[in-house]
Amino acid sequence: MIEPVQLPPPWCDARVTVVVPTYNEAGNLPVLVERLLALPLPALHILIADDNSPDGTGDVADKLATDHPERITVVHRPGKEGLGRAYVDGIGRALDAGADYVAQMDADLSHPPEALPGMLGTLLSTSAGVVIGSRYVPGGQLDEAWPLYRRALSGWANFYVHSLLRVRIRDLTAGFKIWRSDVLRDIDLGRVQSNGYSFQVEMHYLATRLGHTVLEVPIRFADRLDGTSKMTTATKVESALMPFRLRSKHRGVGRD
Template identity: 45%
Template sequence: MKLVIIPTYNERDNMEELLAAIYKIVPGIHVLVVDDGSPDGTGELVEDLIQRRYPDNLFLIKRAGKLGLGTAYIAGFKWALKRDYQYIFEMDADFSHNPQYLPVFLAAIQETDLVLGSRYITGGGVKNWSFFRRLISLGGSLYSRTILQMPFKDLTGGFKCFRREVLEAIDLDRVKSNGYSFQIEMTYRAFLQGYRVKEVPIVFEERAEGKSKMSSAIFMEAILMIWKLRAARSQMKISRRSEVEKLA
């Protein structure tokens, strides 16, 4: 079974169209929305869609307030692991992650353990970004890759697919990051556990509706968290069987 986890905060304008696209491209897939009490009624819209259109494959976790990206995904992962899902996706709600890539991820995960959607390998890219935004993103991946000694080109992206075994092996209660660095930490923990990681190219397009959740506080958390993760390396299980693969 396959599950897409989508964290939301004020994404009402995107949800109906996004869900229709996901279900059209991968019929039978399940979607879990983790909504952080969106003032715009995102959670209420999802509840309505469950009742009217997707009673069997759309699910919702409603949280009391804006608790952060990392905790939203952790809640979703724990929900998934209590059920019989074998492949578990992370995906944004704003169409910056195009649902057309879902079959590509599913094909890739058959031969690996964690698939990363990468903007910075051959075939990948970004659209509608300023030079400054590109610089921050590229710099963030290079900074993280250098300090944590990982070979992957895109460490900050949030379009991923995990085998359930990877999430079962990671102690989710010990994941420390809750913002921009959450994606880095999850890949780092999987890498140190020795799981195979493959990057597949995606083109990331700036969100169609709403506003970016990035802030200076989130960015600074990431800068500091990288060093905390590096310091905690010896406490994590390290294996030599990690394989690095690239789909160019």
């Protein structure tokens, strides 16, 4: 586990909301919340968007919110509608509540919460609109436990999307990032239609189309220790088709 960066005031007091979508993450969520609340970011808020998890994740989230009412909000969604829809809902609520910066991260502990202060510092010290915790820039790592087929699938997915969309981001499918709120408003969540993991690609694509600077910083991506992956065949098919749809759908957005 890395040691979090100690940011100076007023940076350490920035109003950051971390949006965490959940589905069957009852075992991981308390650990993630404990690590997030331990960060040297006293104004950090956590918004958990649960898709009616049958394993009781929503109840776990409610208990955490009861224990930390000033720092945790829980959104109970009607059912499993996918990662993208949960993020659109959660990010929209974070913006409505006045967050200056919005972070995205998975609930399965694959993203190191301790990297978040450093990512915020990079965002605040540059003109970047979003900072990505990247597996594929120098210094980035994949968990040694990742099997070869997962490494190959992830690498191929990034190469495939790069080839079609020509976006200069190494980790286009990354799910760990922090945004400026004005950039999210410029993107306009209402135009984002992707679900599953292609949601990440669409957000990155729109940010670059609109001229916002995207920076990547290295992280170590860990393998989950509890629960199972939510990657389905339908998700893979959607991700394969999405670059073609994005080029057509967003042709009039931003640059030519």
